[in-house]
Amino acid sequence: MAGLEQADDNVFHDPVQGRAPLILGGHDFRSITEAVAEPLESKTPLGWWLFFLPSLALLAMFGVSIGWLFWEGIGIWGVTNPIGWGFAIVNFVFWVGIGHAGTLISAILFLLRQKWRTSINRAAEAMTLFAVMCALVFPGIHVGRVWVAYWMMPVPNQMSMWPNFRSPLMWDVFAVSIYGTVSLLFWYVGLVPDLATIRDRAKAKIPRLVYGMFALGWRGSQRHWLHYERAYLLLAGLATPLVLSVHSVVSMDFAVSQLPGWHTTIFPPYFVAGAIFSGFAMVITLMVICRKAFGMERIITMRHLENMAKIILLTGMMVGYAYAIEFFVAWYSGNPYEQFAFVNRVFGPYAWAYWIMVSCNVFIPQVFWFKKARTSIPVLFVISIFVNIGMWFERFVIVASSLHRDFLPGSWDYYVPTRWDVMTLVGSFGLFFTMFCLFVRFLPMVAIAEVKTVLPAADPHDGEQRVVLAGAPGRDHQGALAT
Amino acid sequence: MRNPLSFLVPELPEGREHYGALGRFADARSLYRACERVRDAGYTKWDAHTPFPVHGLERAMGLRSSPLPFVVLATGLGGAATGMLLQWWVHTQAYPLNFSGKPTFSWPAFVPVTFELGVLGAALGAVFGMFALNKLPMLHHPLFTSERFERASDDGLFISIESWDPKFDAQGTTAFLSEIGALEVELIAAS
Numbered sequence: 001m002a003g004l005e006q007a008d009d010n011v012f013h014d015p016v017q018g019r020a021p022l023i024l025g026g027h028d029f030r031s032i033t034e035a036v037a038e039p040l041e042s043k044t045p046l047g048w049w050l051f052f053l054p055s056l057a058l059l060a061m062f063g064v065s066i067g068w069l070f071w072e073g074i075g076i077w078g079v080t081n082p083i084g085w086g087f088a089i090v091n092f093v094f095w096v097g098i099g100h101a102g103t104l105i106s107a108i109l110f111l112l113r114q115k116w117r118t119s120i121n122r123a124a125e126a127m128t129l130f131a132v133m134c135a136l137v138f139p140g141i142h143v144g145r146v147w148v149a150y151w152m153m154p155v156p157n158q159m160s161m162w163p164n165f166r167s168p169l170m171w172d173v174f175a176v177s178i179y180g181t182v183s184l185l186f187w188y189v190g191l192v193p194d195l196a197t198i199r200d201r202a203k204a205k206i207p208r209l210v211y212g213m214f215a216l217g218w219r220g221s222q223r224h225w226l227h228y229e230r231a232y233l234l235l236a237g238l239a240t241p242l243v244l245s246v247h248s249v250v251s252m253d254f255a256v257s258q259l260p261g262w263h264t265t266i267f268p269p270y271f272v273a274g275a276i277f278s279g280f281a282m283v284i285t286l287m288v289i290c291r292k293a294f295g296m297e298r299i300i301t302m303r304h305l306e307n308m309a310k311i312i313l314l315t316g317m318m319v320g321y322a323y324a325i326e327f328f329v330a331w332y333s334g335n336p337y338e339q340f341a342f343v344n345r346v347f348g349p350y351a352w353a354y355w356i357m358v359s360c361n362v363f364i365p366q367v368f369w370f371k372k373a374r375t376s377i378p379v380l381f382v383i384s385i386f387v388n389i390g391m392w393f394e395r396f397v398i399v400a401s402s403l404h405r406d407f408l409p410g411s412w413d414y415y416v417p418t419r420w421d422v423m424t425l426v427g428s429f430g431l432f433f434t435m436f437c438l439f440v441r442f443l444p445m446v447a448i449a450e451v452k453t454v455l456p457a458a459d460p461h462d463g464e465q466r467v468v469l470a471g472a473p474g475r476d477h478q479g480a481l482a483t
Numbered sequence: 484m485r486n487p488l489s490f491l492v493p494e495l496p497e498g499r500e501h502y503g504a505l506g507r508f509a510d511a512r513s514l515y516r517a518c519e520r521v522r523d524a525g526y527t528k529w530d531a532h533t534p535f536p537v538h539g540l541e542r543a544m545g546l547r548s549s550p551l552p553f554v555v556l557a558t559g560l561g562g563a564a565t566g567m568l569l570q571w572w573v574h575t576q577a578y579p580l581n582f583s584g585k586p587t588f589s590w591p592a593f594v595p596v597t598f599e600l601g602v603l604g605a606a607l608g609a610v611f612g613m614f615a616l617n618k619l620p621m622l623h624h625p626l627f628t629s630e631r632f633e634r635a636s637d638d639g640l641f642i643s644i645e646s647w648d649p650k651f652d653a654q655g656t657t658a659f660l661s662e663i664g665a666l667e668v669e670l671i672a673a674s
Contacts, residue, residue, distance in 0.1 A: 029534060029638035154573060162578040165570045166585075166592040174599045182606045189610055197534065197636040216620035217491075219627070220635040222518075222531035224617040226541050230549040231613035235606060238559075242602045249595055452535040460515035460537055 022116055022454045024298040029452050032299070036194075036446045037201055039294045044441065047293060052437040058430025065423040066141055074144050076420040083403045083415040088142035089253075090395045091425050094278070095135035095432075096176060096250055097271075097391060100243055101279025102128025103183055106190070107239035110232075116307055118450040119300045122194075123290065124283045125187040126443070130435040131282070132180040134428045139173070168252040175249040182242055186235050189228070192218050193449040247275040254398065260341035261402030264329060270322035274391060277315035277361070280308050281387035288381045290440060299446055306374045312387060313368040319394075320362035341402060349414055350401040357397050360390020492623045496647050499673045502625035503529075503645040504656045505632065506665030511537050514640040517663040518543040521642060524659065528648035532632070532641040554612035555605045562604020566597035625671050646673070 027035070069076055079086040102124040109117040143149050152173045154163055163170050195215035202208040218224070248268035255267035284305060291300040330342040345354050364386045367373045374380070405412045439445065456462050495502065508514040511533075518531055522545040531540060541548075570593040574580075579587045614620070626632050626643060635641050642665070644656050653670055660668045 033534075033637045154569060160578070162573040164580075164582075165573060165596055166582060166589060168595075171595040171599075174596045178599045178603045181603060185606055185610045189613070193534070193636065200633040200636045212622065216614070217622045217624060218619065218636075219624055219632075220532040220534055220641075221617075222533060222537070222540050222544060223546065224619070225533070225536040226546055227549045227551055227613045227616045229536050230551045231609045234552065234555050234609045238555075238602050238605050238609070242599075245595070245598060245602075449535040453538075458511055458535055458537065460511045460539060460543075462510075462512060 022119065022301070022303070023451060024301055027298060027455065028457065029455070032446075032451055032455075033197055033201070033448055035296060035299060036444045036448050036451075037198055039440070040198060040442065040444065041201065045293075048437065048441060051433065052441075055430050055433035055437055058427055059434045060430070061423055062427025062430050065420055065427050066137075068420065069141060069424075070146055074142070076418060078415055078417040078421055080413060080415070082406045082411050082413060083400060085399050085403060086415060087417050087421040087425055088138045090392070090399050091428060092135050092138035092142075093250055093271075093395045094392045095131045095138070095428065097247065097275035097278045097395075098282045098388075099128045099131035099135060099179075099183070099279065100247060100272070100275035101283050102126070102131075103179075103186070103239050103243040104276055104279065105283070106186060107236040107243065110236040111240060115454045116304055118447055118454050119304050120283065120287060120308075120446075121450070122187075122190065122447040123286065123440075123445045124279075125183065125190065126439045126445070127282060127286060127436065128183050128279070129180070129187055130432050130439075131279075132176065132183060133435065134432050136176060136180060137428065137431070139176075168249065168256045171249045172253055175246045179242060179246045182235075182239055186239055189232060189235065190447055190450070191443065192216060193220065193228075194444045194447060196220070197448050198444060244272055247271040254402075259402055259406070260330075260335070260337040261345065262398070263338075264326060266322055266325055266329070270319070273315045273318035273322065274361075274394060277312060277319055278387060278391035280311050280315070281384040281391070284308050284312070284380055284384040285388065286436065288377055288384070290445060292377075294440070294445070296446065299451060302375050305377075305380055306371075309368045309374040309380060309383075312365055312383075316361055316365035316368075316387070320358075323358065323362065337407065341405075344405055345397065345401045348401065348405070350397060350404070353393050353397050354401065357390050357393040360386045361394060364390075490618075491620060493618075493621055493625070495625070495673060499646050501646045501653060502671040502673045503643050503648075503651065504653070504660055504668060505626065505629060505641055505643045505671055506657075506660035506663075506668045507631060507634070508640045508642065508664060509666055511640065513664045514642070515540060515543050517642055517660075517665070520663040521644065524650070526644055526648050526650055528645040528651075530643050530645075532626070532635040532639075532643065534634075534636050534638060534640075537640075549616070551609065551612055551616060554616075555608045558608025558612070559601050559605030562607075563597050563601030565604070566600030567593060569600075570596060625674055628674055629669060629671055631667060631669065643671070 023032070077086055077088070079088075102121075105117050105124045106121045109121075139152075140146065140149055143152075148157075151157060151161075152163065152170075154165075163173075165171075192215060195211050196218035199208055199211040199215045202211055248271065251267035251271035254262035255264060257263060287300055287305065287308075291297050327342050330338045333339075345351075364383055367379065367383060372379075373383075400415045404415055452458055506517075508517055514531060514533070514537065518540060521529055522543065531537075531544060533540070567590070571588055571590075574589075574593075575587045581587075626635075631639070632641065633639075642660065644651060644660070646653075650656075657668045657670065
């Protein structure tokens with residue numbers, strides 16, 4: 001979109017008028033509908049194929065790697081004693097972590113009345129869903145005998161055995177699959193009014209029919225909105241403890257074990273902070289591309305990106321704090337095994353991975369202290385990639401460096417992934433990006449109805465004379481009093 | 484035989500010429516005022532249609548608050564109870580095993596799964612309860628016959644008054660909608 005100057009952007013807080021508008025460029029209801037629906041209705045742009053076809057190729061590679069794994073067995077991977085958990089678990093935790101930003105944006109920021117979330121929540125929720133899909137693949141395929149993967153579920157089987165519900169791995173099965181289900185429900189509920197918008201705009205019969213089916217006959221009735229808004233609020237309230245519980249449970253897969261380097265009480269909050277950190281980085285990576293590609297700079301504004309950069313800075317420091325506390329506790333515990341595990345982590349054979357992790361997660365995001373960096377697209381993009389890499393290495397460090405030197409020096413080993421490990425990891429990005437490409441092509445990537453509610457014109461008391469309370473400059477027009 | 488998919492279309496009273504009257508309003512503010520007027524005029528079978536939820540409009544329309552929280556409470560507690568019962572049954576009835584001499588019903592270890600299933604039950608209750616209260620899916624509706632009504636999902640703000648409202652009459656109600664500020668008014672055929 002031409003004519004987008006920095007001065008035109010809304011990153012600046014105006015202390016007299018209250019908050020700057022969230023949506024720029026004189027958008028009204030119709031122009032928002034147009035801006036979001038346009039990409040779905042126009043001919044498929046060449047650029048989309050340039051993203052989609054490579055993603056599809058990577059997805060095919062994912063299929064081949066998994067197919068070969070099923071045929072040949074876990075032996076094609078680099079896992080061996082004592083490193084029984086390799087890339088599969090690293091990738092699982094990595095993808096689940098990415099999948100946390102969407103629900104954080106849609107649920108927690110909703111409860112905190114952070115209205116800037118409306119421009120990015122749809123795409124972030126979609127991203128969450130696809131990340132959870134990628135994550136769920138790994139526990140499914142890593143079990144070795146995949147044809148009995150249903151033993152993870154409490155269903156009757158031929159041995160009359162039942163799963164052990166005291167195991168965090170069992171909690172994980174429930175936490176992640178329920179998280180995926182609830183995220184899907186949340187996302188779909190948000191989509192229904194927007195699908196109705198696309199249905200009403202569709203000219204051709206088939207899109208009208210398909211979007212119409214999924215819109216369920218939504219007709220914008222205020223009597224419906226009443227229940228709808230209540231359902232949305234309740235879902236947000238339910239998803240908030242859920243999202244915090246999911247990565248806590250994932251962390252207990254490690255923390256409940258007896259292994260030095262894993263057996264720490266800081267793991268649940270540390271994992272949750274890291275998950276939000278990595279998720280927001282992925283949202284920035286995707287949004288920087290999407291807003292440019294679809295000309296949505298005035299809906300997904302610099303202010304949105306800057307806010308996300310601030311969250312990355314905050315959670316990055318929380319992660320850094322957790323790294324430091326782990327060392328403190330290792331020293332303070334007086335446990336030689338614990339101390340050895342951490343010294344070995346920093347100076348041992350996996351020191352290279354540890355320092356990649358610390359550099360990407362703790363040092364590099366400090367650039368976001370500077371406003372110039374938070375509002376620069378190239379800087380945002382590059383740092384978001386660094387954070388993604390750093391967070392993958394965090395999980396690699398936790399898994400590999402803790403396992404490779406256990407209590408018995410005779411069994412020490414060095415874990416090296418095979419090409420199949422790498423192909424599976426890269427292939428999972430194929431699944432993720434294929435799904436995301438399909439999403440931006442066929443579904444509205446911005447929550448149309450929700451963005452409309454943050455326009456001043458959506459307020460039934462807009463334009464009425466109002467009293468701005470002295471000393472409360474941050475009030476927006478919902479907070480201001482009508483006289 | 485009754486069509487099993489008949490729930491997808493609304494059941495309307497027989498023998499009506501019109502579904503009702505539809506008026507379009509300029510902005511959220513005039514819609515809000517108009518809703519107050521319709522409410523105060525004593526209409527009961529009517530609705531507002533907006534592309535986004537207009538805050539406070541339920542008060543202007545005189546709607547009661549949603550009973551959904553009770554549904555969600557019930558399904559949430561049901562989910563949690565199912566979770567705890569399942570684990571109790573597995574560990575004490577179906578497959579009791581001795582883990583380090585711990586009691587077979589070691590409930591603190593069962594809290595995470597109980598919590599997760601409680602959230603699942605509540606979320607399913609919130610979503611499907613909301614659709615049930617809204618009688619959705621309903622793939623056809625007489626309002627969809629109006630071309631103008633397509634704007635209800637774009638930028639159009641509407642009030643519809645149904646013909647079986649005791650106060651409805653085709654002439655008077657359309658005149659009333661114009662009087663309270665509707666820019667365009669039309670009668671919707673019953674179909």
